Amino acid sequence: MTLRGRVWKFGDNINTDIIIPFRFKSRTNDPYEMAKYCMYGLDPDFHEKIQKGDIMVAGRNFGGGSSREQAPVAIKYCGIAAVVSESFARIFYRNGFAIGLPVMEVPKITKEVEQGEEMEVDLDTWSVKVLRTNKVFEAKKVPEFLANLMKIGGLVEYYKKYQQFPWQTMK
Amino acid sequence: MLSPSQILKDESLTFAEKAISLKTVDGKKLHRVEDIAVVNVDLAMAQDSTGPLAIRVLQDMGINRLWDPKRILIVIDHTYPAADEKVANLHALMRDFSFQHGCVLVEGSISHQHILEEYATPGLMIFGADSHTCQAGCVGAFATGIGSTEIAAVWATGQIWIRVPDSVRINLVGKLQKGVFARDIISHFIGMVGEDGGNYRALEWKGTAVKNLSLSSRACISNSSMECGAKIAVFEPDVLTRQYLSAVRRKPGYEIHAGRIAKYTDEFEIDLDKLEPIVAAPDNVDNVKNIREVEGTPIDQAFVGSSTNGRLEDLQVAAKILKGRKVNPRTRCIITPASRRIYEEAINSGLVDIFLQAGAVFTNATCGACVGTHLGVLGTNEVCISSSTRNYIGRMGSTSAKIYLASPATVAASAIRGEIADPRRYLR
Numbered sequence: 001m002t003l004r005g006r007v008w009k010f011g012d013n014i015n016t017d018i019i020i021p022f023r024f025k026s027r028t029n030d031p032y033e034m035a036k037y038c039m040y041g042l043d044p045d046f047h048e049k050i051q052k053g054d055i056m057v058a059g060r061n062f063g064g065g066s067s068r069e070q071a072p073v074a075i076k077y078c079g080i081a082a083v084v085s086e087s088f089a090r091i092f093y094r095n096g097f098a099i100g101l102p103v104m105e106v107p108k109i110t111k112e113v114e115q116g117e118e119m120e121v122d123l124d125t126w127s128v129k130v131l132r133t134n135k136v137f138e139a140k141k142v143p144e145f146l147a148n149l150m151k152i153g154g155l156v157e158y159y160k161k162y163q164q165f166p167w168q169t170m171k
Numbered sequence: 172m173l174s175p176s177q178i179l180k181d182e183s184l185t186f187a188e189k190a191i192s193l194k195t196v197d198g199k200k201l202h203r204v205e206d207i208a209v210v211n212v213d214l215a216m217a218q219d220s221t222g223p224l225a226i227r228v229l230q231d232m233g234i235n236r237l238w239d240p241k242r243i244l245i246v247i248d249h250t251y252p253a254a255d256e257k258v259a260n261l262h263a264l265m266r267d268f269s270f271q272h273g274c275v276l277v278e279g280s281i282s283h284q285h286i287l288e289e290y291a292t293p294g295l296m297i298f299g300a301d302s303h304t305c306q307a308g309c310v311g312a313f314a315t316g317i318g319s320t321e322i323a324a325v326w327a328t329g330q331i332w333i334r335v336p337d338s339v340r341i342n343l344v345g346k347l348q349k350g351v352f353a354r355d356i357i358s359h360f361i362g363m364v365g366e367d368g369g370n371y372r373a374l375e376w377k378g379t380a381v382k383n384l385s386l387s388s389r390a391c392i393s394n395s396s397m398e399c400g401a402k403i404a405v406f407e408p409d410v411l412t413r414q415y416l417s418a419v420r421r422k423p424g425y426e427i428h429a430g431r432i433a434k435y436t437d438e439f440e441i442d443l444d445k446l447e448p449i450v451a452a453p454d455n456v457d458n459v460k461n462i463r464e465v466e467g468t469p470i471d472q473a474f475v476g477s478s479t480n481g482r483l484e485d486l487q488v489a490a491k492i493l494k495g496r497k498v499n500p501r502t503r504c505i506i507t508p509a510s511r512r513i514y515e516e517a518i519n520s521g522l523v524d525i526f527l528q529a530g531a532v533f534t535n536a537t538c539g540a541c542v543g544t545h546l547g548v549l550g551t552n553e554v555c556i557s558s559s560t561r562n563y564i565g566r567m568g569s570t571s572a573k574i575y576l577a578s579p580a581t582v583a584a585s586a587i588r589g590e591i592a593d594p595r596r597y598l599r
Binding site: 015026061091094143 | 223231234250257300301302318320321328366367544548566570
């Protein structure tokens, strides 16, 4: 399963207050409404600039701070297909798998891609490719149950399909 | 099957390895760093900014039955009481859900403080849809934050996966000097390691100075340890923990002490004798400065409150500084207790009289100002000094506002001066 899209590049420490401020996310339960405030802390019009399938690339510690799942939800529902970052804060990373927003940790990736160019994210090999240079970068491996969960599209889809959660069959 | 005492006595295990091994669903083997374990959860909490989404997720999954409603806490604290119609409707959703399933509904106390006052015991496995859930580590619980969808899954099954974290040991030595508090310790530490310096890790707070730290001070440190990404932040139970549990008549759980030959990824020592008041300058929690570097910065608002520093001892030190003095006319000072109990204690012990006479505003318990939702939202280009959790862009309101984080003492001293001030000048 390969996703291809245009790159939106960000720096280090993009925290969840930047991704969606509390006062917006705490007043709705509608993911499309949340999407209108995606990246509000840096660019209130960001959601209007996205083409469906675009990919975010960021530096260290993406998604730090609050546990707010509205952060990955806002990113997913404004049309971003995946987030590739040099590292993720732990709760954001978990939330990515839980809601089915592909999150891949690729060291030093910001040095390899440029704003606006095309890249691919491969959920089978758990790697990314920069089309201009044809270079492939392996993402940090995740346990099989998480890779599988991501391909299925998150916990809601998984539960609908199997009527249980992935860890209920783990030993 | 491994017996709990076998696990508790194993000298090679860290706190996290023991806590997780004690709660795994099969109970057959020890879990060590990097293992993925499935654990039985003792308490599962969500609040009014994560709960509504969790409720929707359960509906999307078609789940109608919950694992154990008495161990599911639904807390309305972030925008309490509702600041507008949209919030009120989400609160109504939470109340309906709680009544329908028989969950424990809590209104008007910050979840982490409520858990400390009513539930936290050593060894308890707590998951909360709020990053600061790790606060309960101050009594030796394993407590950590997750998101809405995962808490929904815990509500359904009582179980969740967890990766066993590597651990970091921090030795606190020496004695805090006048005007220097727990908040300064943790801010100093975050400055040392950076805002992702504890990411995925378990922090074990130890050392000879711990015995002199009150439970509230430990709670501040455990809570704020999240700001460097920590999964859990624990103080092993000691005499003070036992005294507290016995005073509130709560049955102690597993008293977990890390083994003597347990392995740590990193070790730090902080000499409290040398520590001075610390301020985290905008817009990151690890942008820490000695008070001298930022003294004199004009401020529009001074806020004492939040789960990090809204406990009685925080209000007491603020009152000590504000007593007989006035808040600077160019500054507003807002004081928010962390729970209903603290709210009541502040009124009964006369602290509120002092605040009101000084010209401060005393509010009900809520996360309000800390998350910029009500009762202290910042406007364009405003500057705030705050004892709350984070100083990120837009955290307390306008994205152009600037937030300095400090101890309640530093905040109170700054409220009087109308600019960032050293609390040591105001404490005799």
